Amino acid sequence: MIVSLVYRVTIKLLSVPVLLLRRQVAKDAELLVLRHENAVLRRQLAGPVRYEPADRLWFAALSSLIPRRRWAQVFPVTPGTVLAWHRRLVARRWDFSKRRSRPGRPPTTKAIKELVLRLAAENPRWGCRRIQGELARLGHRVGASTVWEILTVAGVGPTDVTWPKGATTPGTRVNVIQDPSWPGPWQAEFQGTIDDVEPPELVQHSTARSGELVYWVVFDGPQYDSDGCGPYYKSQVWDRYLKQVPPQ
CATH class of the missing domain: 1.10.10 (Arc Repressor Mutant, subunit A)
Structure with a gap:
């Protein structure tokens, strides 16, 4: 009886790999049938097959489970096409589109x-x-x-103000000079142009002369003030430090 029991257990143990092999063989046979059916259907098509985005996604996902050397035998497209689909999917995944809001510059707060x-x-x-x-x-x-x-x-734009009468007109070439009584307000003398960013204003300072104006001047090059701050490319300059360049 013991020998009979051992025999039956042995038979059962040996039947397990046989069943596993049968299942694998059955799967391989099923795949062969599907491949042949796919080949027959493709022969009946008059034009090229067009794959939808979902089809491309499915093929690209399955490509990670199949060795690359077998892609040419398994997939209905070339390996290069499968790789291109995979790259596009990865690019869409990491294009940070969720972080982008609407196109163009961000709205002003x-x-x-x-x-x-x-x-x-x-x-x-x-x-x-x-x-x-x-x-x-x-x-x-x-x-x-x-x-x-x-x-x-x-609807509350800046008030339209006319250019003061007698003031230096915009576009006038000027020399920005230093004050003879102290080394300023700039480290050196240079040339610039009266800007039309806004009309000149009265100098609000205790040392200002009567009716003295301050102009916006665009410098020909970067400049530094007497304290070493800068560079400045445009600044307001008092009228006393501006001398018009004679026309040539």
């Missing part, structure tokens, strides 16, 4: 808009560039076109 309108209301003679410069001094990087757009939409 409400706080910046309120600050622009406040500066324009408190300083009606200031133009867009002057407001932009004040914002930059406060640590806000905003373009002059953005300032203009905010003021235009709000």
